[in-house]
Amino acid sequence: MIILDGKKTSDNIKDEIAIAVAKRKEAGLKTPHLAAIIVGTDGASMTYVNSKVKSCQKVGFNSTLIDLPEDTTEEQLLHEIEELNNDKDIDGFIVQLPLPKQIDEQKVLMAVDPDKDVDGFHPVNVGKMTLDLPSFLPATPYGILELLERYEVETSGKKVVVIGRSHIVGRPLSILLSQKRKVGNATVTLAHSRTRDLASITREADIVVAALGIAEFLTGDMVKDGATIIDVGITRVKDDSKKRGYRLAGDVDFESVSKKASFITPVPGGVGPMTIAMLLKNTLQACENRD
Structure with a gap:
């Protein structure tokens, strides 16, 4: 059994990006600039955004963090997005989800300039991805493809089951893995909450991607020997034996699987x-697109 080490692989990708940025600076070209907007004080979101800022520093990017209060109105947020759309120094930016309930997430995502949409969530980029045209790929699916490629996990002709149909992970990943690409050409089944007898489907899969947000959902009796398992979930599970009172668990029961x-x-x-590494890769691409 081989661990697909996302930490090590992402560090390698960041090193590659840092070299590319250094070469840009030597050539007198623009330094990539990534911005992030966060609304409110959601703990997980703040941790994630701070990690993005640190990663920008590591690879030599400029970064901007716009921290807005929980009671920010939709109109105020849309104004901030318009400012970033028009700021020529900003190559790409992300609006950290989830947003407070008074804000329409879809309206916000639609307001982002597709050329700066390094999260790959805008319908223009989703449409281009679906048609296999050059676009910004959603960072998490992109990271999964990169991980499979760098560990030389064969996907061509393989049976893949993706559990979870979110617009951020499950649905785009199912499309990408079925396309004619180096990490692709798979026969993909997209499973979800209405799928009947899921275990009988996952037991036939060569690759299972668990992206449904339920801690330790996928167990050893649901997979076949030799399968490749990609765990997208991360949930805080109460655990009094831990100093912080919880442990982090994925969608996969790691011990049995x-x-x-x-x-x-x-x-x-x-x-x-890997998600953060691919966000940086998209930002570098956005900067290069403007050269």
Whole structure:
């Protein structure tokens, strides 16, 4: 069994990006600039955004963090987005989700300039991705593809089951893995809450991607020997034996599944770090597109 080490792989990608940025600076070209907007004080979101800022520093990007209060109105947020759309020094930016209930997430995502949409969530980029045209790929699916490629996990002709149909992970990943690409050409089943007898479907899969947000949902009896397991979930599970009172768990029961898997991602340290690395890669691409 081989651990798909997202932390190590993301560090390698960041090193590659840092070299590319250094070469840009030597050539007198623009330094990539990533901005992030966060609304409110959601703990997980703040941790994630701070990690993005640190990653920008590591690779030599400029970064801007716009921290807005919980009671920010939709109109105020849309104004901030318009400012970033028009700021020529900003190459890409993200609006950290989830947003407070008074704000329409879809309206916000639609307001982002597609050329600066390094999260890959705008309908223009989603449409281009679906048609296999050059676009910004959603960072988490992009990170999964990169992890599979760098560990040389074969996908062509393989049976893949993606559990979870979110617009951020499950649905785009199912499209990407079915396309004619280096990490693709798979036969993909997209499973969800209405799927009947899910275990019988996952047991036939060569690759299972668990992205449904339920801690330790996928168990050893649901996978076949030698399967590759990608765990996208991360949930805080109450655990009084831990100093902080909880532990982090993925959507996969690592203990039982790892005994049967040929490749498996850990939680934490698997898909999460890859998401940030691919966000940086998209930002570098956005900057290069403007050269």
